[in-house]
Amino acid sequence: EYLVQSIPYVYNDWLSDVPGMNYDIYVELDARVAQARYLYDTRNIIKNGDFTQGVMGWHVTGNADVQQIDGVSVLVLSNWSAGVSQNVHLQHNHGYVLRVIALKRRTW
Incomplete structure (x- = not known):
């Protein structure tokens, strides 16, 4: 685009x-x-998988937030107990691909 x-x-x-x-x-x-x-x-069966609409459609636990970094919506989890999940309906005997890009920043 x-x-x-x-x-x-x-x-x-x-x-x-x-x-x-x-x-x-x-x-x-x-x-x-x-x-x-x-x-x-x-x-795409994952709704709002690019987090362009914040955490809408996601179940949030802990301190999870969406930030704009270089024009891209990025999910930020402040600690290991934070997370997001989403219920999806899968069809039997169908293949699916899940792609995740993640980065762990060291904080001391």
Whole structure:
């Protein structure tokens, strides 16, 4: 999404309502990114898995919070007893993939 927004010459520099030389490419890529996001969201059984809506949809225990770090929503667990969980319905004999990116910071 961010790369599409950075495409130059989408509109004419002097006439902001006039499409520029990259307008057609921009419109096509923007539509494809929107479609990919829609397909991803409808396929993903974990709701709000990227925490863009805070902890909405998650069961929170302990001190769990969502922070923005470099424009990305990040779940921050302040100690080992904090956590989040979510009930999901799985189908028998179906495969699932769960991807988690985690970082432990040393605090002394």
